[in-house]
Amino acid sequence: MDSYDLVVIGSGPAGQKAAIAAAKLGRRAAVVERRDMVGGVCINTGTIPSKTMREAVLYLTGLSQRELYGQSYRVKNDITVADLSARTQHVIAREIDVIRNQLSRNHVALLPGTATFLDPHTLKVADDNGDHREVRADKIVIAVGTRPARPASVDFDGATIMDSDQILGMAHVPTSMVVVGAGVIGIEYASMFAALGTKVTVVEKRSSMLDFCDREIVEALQYQLRDLAVTFRFSESVKEVQRHPAGTVTLLESGKRIPADTVLYSAGRQGVTDALDMPAAGLSAGERGRIEVNEHFQTEVGHIYAVGDVIGFPALAATSMEQGRRASYHAFGESVGGKLGDLQPIGIYTIPEISYVGRTEEQLTGENVPFEVGVSRYRELARGAILGDSYGMLKLLVHAESRELLGVHVFGTNATELVHIGQTVMGCGGTVDYLVDAVFNYPTLAESYKVAALDAVNKMRAIAKVTQTGDYRPLPE
Ligand SMILES: Cc1cc2nc3c(=O)[nH]c(=O)nc-3n(C[C@H](O)[C@H](O)[C@H](O)COP(=O)(O)OP(=O)(O)OC[C@H]3O[C@@H](n4cnc5c(N)ncnc54)[C@H](O)[C@@H]3O)c2cc1C
Numbered sequence: 229m230d231s232y233d234l235v236v237i238g239s240g241p242a243g244q245k246a247a248i249a250a251a252k253l254g255r256r257a258a259v260v261e262r263r264d265m266v267g268g269v270c271i272n273t274g275t276i277p278s279k280t281m282r283e284a285v286l287y288l289t290g291l292s293q294r295e296l297y298g299q300s301y302r303v304k305n306d307i308t309v310a311d312l313s314a315r316t317q318h319v320i321a322r323e324i325d326v327i328r329n330q331l332s333r334n335h336v337a338l339l340p341g342t343a344t345f346l347d348p349h350t351l352k353v354a355d356d357n358g359d360h361r362e363v364r365a366d367k368i369v370i371a372v373g374t375r376p377a378r379p380a381s382v383d384f385d386g387a388t389i390m391d392s393d394q395i396l397g398m399a400h401v402p403t404s405m406v407v408v409g410a411g412v413i414g415i416e417y418a419s420m421f422a423a424l425g426t427k428v429t430v431v432e433k434r435s436s437m438l439d440f441c442d443r444e445i446v447e448a449l450q451y452q453l454r455d456l457a458v459t460f461r462f463s464e465s466v467k468e469v470q471r472h473p474a475g476t477v478t479l480l481e482s483g484k485r486i487p488a489d490t491v492l493y494s495a496g497r498q499g500v501t502d503a504l505d506m507p508a509a510g511l512s513a514g515e516r517g518r519i520e521v522n523e524h525f526q527t528e529v530g531h532i533y534a535v536g537d538v539i540g541f542p543a544l545a546a547t548s549m550e551q552g553r554r555a556s557y558h559a560f561g562e563s564v565g566g567k568l569g570d571l572q573p574i575g576i577y578t579i580p581e582i583s584y585v586g587r588t589e590e591q592l593t594g595e596n597v598p599f600e601v602g603v604s605r606y607r608e609l610a611r612g613a614i615l616g617d618s619y620g621m622l623k624l625l626v627h628a629e630s631r632e633l634l635g636v637h638v639f640g641t642n643a644t645e646l647v648h649i650g651q652t653v654m655g656c657g658g659t660v661d662y663l664v665d666a667v668f669n670y671p672t673l674a675e676s677y678k679v680a681a682l683d684a685v686n687k688m689r690a691i692a693k694v695t696q697t698g699d700y701r702p703l704p705e
């Protein structure tokens with residue numbers, strides 16, 4: 229039986245980084261993964277295909293250029309699924325190659341197959357072709373990720389009623405689509421299909437969407453999506469999805485019926501823990517197959533760690549990678565930076581994109597933290613005009629007394645890149661004054677930080693002026 233210092237189950241972002249971190253610490257590491265899933269959901273069905281498809285949609289539809297060249301501007305009419313998937317397949321293949329290469333040059337063994345616990349230190353790895361082997365490990369990292377939740381009441385056929393894995397194999401761009409669930413996946417795909425000209429209806433059982441984001445920005449997104457003919461049905465639950473020869477009908481609890489070519493069911497995901505035989509290792513999975521861990525990512529069995537989507541929120545590729553690295557470091561007694569804290573950015577690749585770091589206005593108000601808001605609009609930036617982005621905005625939330633940055637919220641072109649400037653300032657404990665005094669390249673979108681910072685300090689100065697000149701008269705009690 230082969231023996232390793234660390235065996236990782238799953239080769240997604242969390243598993244890869246756990247294994248490579250162990251290898252860098254001089255440990256013998258192995259990753260177990262199914263032959264057709266190297267790179268995990270991230271590379272094969274999730275982040276990478278969806279983000280590549282988005283890029284193809286933006287390019288081929290010419291959507292982001294229409295402010296400059298007119299509303300009829302297109303790079304290609306009649307965009308086909310083949311147009312979209314050519315780019316996707318190219319990027320997936322390239323990324324898998326990079327991962328295989330990184331693992332092999334770090335001497336991490338890639339063991340093909342599905343892992344099952346035999347006991348807390350031993351795993352059976354069964355390949356699809358019927359072969360199996362047993363491996364022993366001092367430490368084990370579970371990084372098995374999630375798969376789309378599939379309620380029994382929905383008859384998924386992969387052609388007209390699909391989950392987010394199946395959508396990548398769709399045969400044609402539909403003329404109409406119902407998206408069930410306005411979570412990140414649902415809204416990202418709703419944006420892409422709306423940009424392609426599909427008539428999209430989003431059904432969401434909550435009264436609003438993306439509740440963790442800044443409200444003003446979510447409203448701006450909804451406005452932009454409605455402009456692309458998206459219909460929102462909030463506070464509505466899907467009761468049943470019917471398949472008919474001529475298309476689908478989505479039946480809502482309220483009695484409404486929505487006909488459409490296709491349905492994308494994106495109402496959450498569940499942990500892929502069923503194949504693991506968790507009880508054999510003394511473990512159990514909770515609601516939706518999730519595994520509970522402590523701050524070091526240890527499960528209830530100390531030498532077994534769990535990282536990535538299988539432990540739940542925030543379920544992002546970037547956080548998964550960092551959790552993987554931290555779990556390995558902890559397993560082998562290496563120190564890591566402070567707690568994986570509040571400064572993890574969120575990036576949502578809707579059209580236009582959203583990104584933020586830190587707290588929202590709603591959170592700060594709820595916590596009675598006094599703050600000032602500084603806003604910069606892309607339409608007032610030279611780079612915004614050059615790009616043809618008139619709707620973008622950057623918003624800074626600044627502590628009214630200490631002048632620290634408390635949150636950065638960006639909407640529009642390059643939002644997911646821009647957010648890192650604010651993240652760095654916040655991570656270094658910087659104040660709004662750093663941004664006021666800094667010089668940014670011109671013409672750039674980064675300049676929006678200075679504009680928003682000046683806006684915030686101007687408002688703060690206005691308050692100070694009123695209170696210091698004696699003009700300020702408190703209202704009678
Ligand atoms: C449509 C979509 C879009 C997304 N977009 C983004 C985005 O833009 N940005 C972002 O940050 N995140 C995004 N995400 C989330 C991101 O993909 C995940 O956070 C990330 O993939 C989680 O990594 P992971 O390592 O936990 O697991 P995964 O990537 O899910 O990989 C887990 C791997 O474990 C393997 N596995 C499972 N069980 C076993 C077993 N018993 N034996 C062996 N192997 C096993 C699976 O085959 C799989 O390959 C998106 C997700 C989806 C679905």
Ligand SMILES: NC(=O)c1ccc[n+]([C@@H]2O[C@H](COP(=O)([O-])OP(=O)(O)OC[C@H]3O[C@@H](n4cnc5c(N)ncnc54)[C@H](O)[C@@H]3O)[C@@H](O)[C@H]2O)c1
Nearest residue numbers: 409410411412413414432433465466495496543575576577
């Ligand atoms: N850009 C990114 O970072 C990115 C992109 C995609 C996915 N992800 C990750 O993937 C994970 C899963 O995303 P998701 O969107 O599938 O799940 P989710 O759980 O975030 O959203 C599901 C939504 O569906 C709604 N819903 C559930 N049942 C319903 C019903 N019967 N009728 C109507 N609405 C219903 C829920 O209220 C919820 O809003 C997320 O945690 C996210 O972090 C991240």
